[in-house]
Amino acid sequence: MSLGRLFLVPTPLDFGVDSSLPITAWLPDATLRSASTLTHWISENAKSTRAFLKRVDAVLPLAAPLQAQQISELPRSAHKKGDHRPDAELDRAARALLAPALQGHDMGLVSEAGMPAVADPGSAVVRAAHALGIEVRPLTGPVSLMLALAASGLNGQQFAFVGYVPQDAAERTQRLKALENTALKLQQAQLLIETPYRNAALLAALVQTLQPGTRLAVAAGLGLPAQAIRSATVADWRQHPGWAGALPLNLPAVFMLGG
Template identity: 70%
Template sequence: MSAPLSNKGTLYLVPTPLDFGMALEAAPAETWLPRETLAVASGLTHWITENAKSTRAFLKRVEATVGIAAPVQGQHITELPRAAHKKGDHTPHAEGDTQSRELLAPALHGNDIGLVSEAGMPAIADPGSAVVRAAHALGLKVVPLTGPVSLMLALSASGLNGQSFAFVGYVPQEATERGKRLRDLEALALKTGQTQILIETPYRNTALLQALLHTLHPHTRLAVCCAMSLPQQVSRSALVSEWKRSPGIANDLPLDTPAVFLFGR
């Protein structure tokens, strides 16, 4: 492993507001991000990103709040490889490591770099972990900044076990495979007390909720947390039997927004 050198840049993990892609009037960036995070973001001119378009939109919001070091069109914005979007980049492999090191080349010449995803904290439920690994291998300082993380916001609002939990990502879309996966996760949750956390693409949220209600045991607790940190955020937590007995529990859930699903005992 390379030894850190003072003339190398820093990799900053920059969280972004959770409203990307939603039909909302963009609020000032300081609505969701601390001034200290905005101050760092405003000084950066090199970015590694999940989506260049959303990063430019984010920078415009930073510019409107605290200004930026270079015009948006003059910022150096590089997208992560497409494979990182489709398959994730959490499993080390030679090609991904090489690509990540190449993305970090400006930091070896003293430039600080910001890593961002479309919304929330990069490298959590989003790509970016390969870049973080490469930064450590290159001896770069890695600094996560403070901002919204939907998984943790949902966990705190769920009433479920926050001492032991696992984020399991997406479950299969095919009904039989999805049912088996949910039953396996529920068995683990009921045996160990470990809260299971999963997500879905917004247009499939309703189908996932129905699958959960159909598959989980009546005494399992299910929480659904939508649009976390946003004006229309709603969290509901109840036993599956209560969800079924009172369908109104789900009626006011904005399931067309990003949602986090949690279950356990």
């Protein structure tokens, strides 16, 4: 029996907030056609995956009705701790999730927004697919980190995604200073994210902590009508406190710093 393939299916960056936008505004025809043919899914969140498939179905008929789509969720530990590090338990779970592919079914790996396994869980499934000889095919679509970096004016030749910083104020300050030192020493842009309800606090900490000459960029609500991107030196941020209030920081955002 031929093995199925694992498609990495990107989803709109709106998290379903503004599903009135046609999905064709986010995803190219080839990606939508591939997604419409799939009936087996590995999902970060089954509810959001069903909402995504409903939007696909409005453009291209699904190969199976929504109720018949087979959707399995990633383990909860992959959400809380990530699954980027080798872990025997996560590997077993990932292999089990790929059972339909071993039976010949093509499968889709999908996150709540953007590209799965990039700043989102899913890498354990990708590793397991390679180990099992399952072909991995990434599809074209939005990746918030790359969109934000391209719009920042920071170094797109050397950069690092560092995820979240500590919530504790003292630990956060220490971490931000360390990231700034790395960024300036290596000329390497540093990209970080935060839960939306803590975005404003993180931006305030960045403006307060970083050196005046460091460039700080924020891209919030990427792809949404409320999208806003601001890139300037920390000195300029301090001179224009209203900038922070003008950004839609209640939406997902990417924060970037560098020389």
